[in-house]
Amino acid sequence: MFRPLEVFIGLRYTRAKRRNHFISFISLTSMVGIALGVTALITVLSVMNGFEQELRGRILGMASHASITGLRGTVAGWPQLAALAEKNPSVLGVAPYIEAEGMLTHGQYVRGAMVRGVLPETEPSVSEIGDYVVEGGLEQLQAGAYRVLIGRELARILGVGIGDKVTILAPQATVTPAGIMPRLRRFTVAGIFEVGHAQYDTGLALVHLEDAARLYRMRGQVSGLRIKVDDLYQAPRISRELAQTLGGRFWVRDWTQHHANFFRALKTEKTVMFIILTLIVAVAAFNIVSTLVMVVTDKESEIAILKTLGASPGSVMVTFMIQGTVIGFIGTLLGVLGGIALATNV
Numbered sequence: 001m002f003r004p005l006e007v008f009i010g011l012r013y014t015r016a017k018r019r020n021h022f023i024s025f026i027s028l029t030s031m032v033g034i035a036l037g038v039t040a041l042i043t044v045l046s047v048m049n050g051f052e053q054e055l056r057g058r059i060l061g062m063a064s065h066a067s068i069t070g071l072r073g074t075v076a077g078w079p080q081l082a083a084l085a086e087k088n089p090s091v092l093g094v095a096p097y098i099e100a101e102g103m104l105t106h107g108q109y110v111r112g113a114m115v116r117g118v119l120p121e122t123e124p125s126v127s128e129i130g131d132y133v134v135e136g137g138l139e140q141l142q143a144g145a146y147r148v149l150i151g152r153e154l155a156r157i158l159g160v161g162i163g164d165k166v167t168i169l170a171p172q173a174t175v176t177p178a179g180i181m182p183r184l185r186r187f188t189v190a191g192i193f194e195v196g197h198a199q200y201d202t203g204l205a206l207v208h209l210e211d212a213a214r215l216y217r218m219r220g221q222v223s224g225l226r227i228k229v230d231d232l233y234q235a236p237r238i239s240r241e242l243a244q245t246l247g248g249r250f251w252v253r254d255w256t257q258h259h260a261n262f263f264r265a266l267k268t269e270k271t272v273m274f275i276i277l278t279l280i281v282a283v284a285a286f287n288i289v290s291t292l293v294m295v296v297t298d299k300e301s302e303i304a305i306l307k308t309l310g311a312s313p314g315s316v317m318v319t320f321m322i323q324g325t326v327i328g329f330i331g332t333l334l335g336v337l338g339g340i341a342l343a344t345n346v
Helices: 005-015 021-062 078-086 152-158 209-215 232-246 260-298 300-308 313-343
Strands: 066-070 091-106 109-118 133-136 147-151 165-176 179-193 204-208 224-229 250-254
Touching: 021 260, 021 313, 066 232, 078 091, 078 224, 078 232, 091 152, 091 209, 109 152, 109 209, 147 152, 147 165, 152 179, 179 204, 179 209, 204 209, 224 232, 232 250, 260 300, 260 313, 300 313
Parallel strands: 109 204, 147 179
Antiparallel strands: 066 224, 066 250, 091 109, 091 165, 091 224, 133 179, 147 204, 165 179
16 A cells, blocks of 8 residues: 555654664653543543532432522412422422521530421422432421431431431520520431432431421411422523513522532632643653654664655654654553543543
8 A cells, every 4th residue: 555655654663673772762651651641631530520410410419400489588379389380391390498597406416407398298309308318208207297307417416316306496586575585396306318418418407398387487488499300401591481481570590500609619620620631641742742853863864865865854854743643642542541441440
């Protein structure tokens, strides 16, 4: 098969043994450097992408894809509002919730947490809490029973287990003839969940919606509605559609707004890592230039013969560029194979 002279000589130079073994060592080092750099680049980015997806899944498994809240903080007549939201074909589930800060105490142990009132019948349609419950169950929450589900780490901090009593103090106070008294209620631990995210495992307590309404004096009202959509990446568009349907009477926000800073930080970290690893590959690539300079010096006599036979300076340059390209290609190929092998087994 016919090959241009530059390609033929360049490939021969790549395979040929050199008189100067140091040049061969530098060539091998350049190839290995590029391979390691590309391997690290692919592996790290793959791990970070997987980490981001796993973290997003865990967060959105407990948080909602979108939420509807009142302009004044509460929503009245939520069943009608839920029915209106469910008319959107992209909405898979709607569930009411009451969310407020509270203080959990047991004996001498005290811990602040977010208390969320939910309906056990509708909550699984918007979250994956059932998959994270390790003891007890969401169905244990019954109106008037005053039971609570808490995270495993929160249970460890308070030193409680299934069947133990914890006291939840609401920040709102009650005025009595004896003075201002904090509003509190004793709850029975009916379940323990483990999400794998500290925000929920240490700072979330789930109670029945009606129990939360009594504790925080929100009879007939809820904090808002939590919504699950068929495509979480389309949540911003669906949120805008819901906002238009509701006529601007409510706040409609999606998960990209609720957790914007967190995911923006992850994206920035991934970008910085990409730049750093790319610079590592670039340093290895510069070694190829050093290798070619030494090869040209080593091949001065051969270059003189080529010029005598009529080779132009451009042809000579292309010959050595082919050699550098082959070194870079082999290093990159090895790096890609190594990166894929590592990424699939991490």
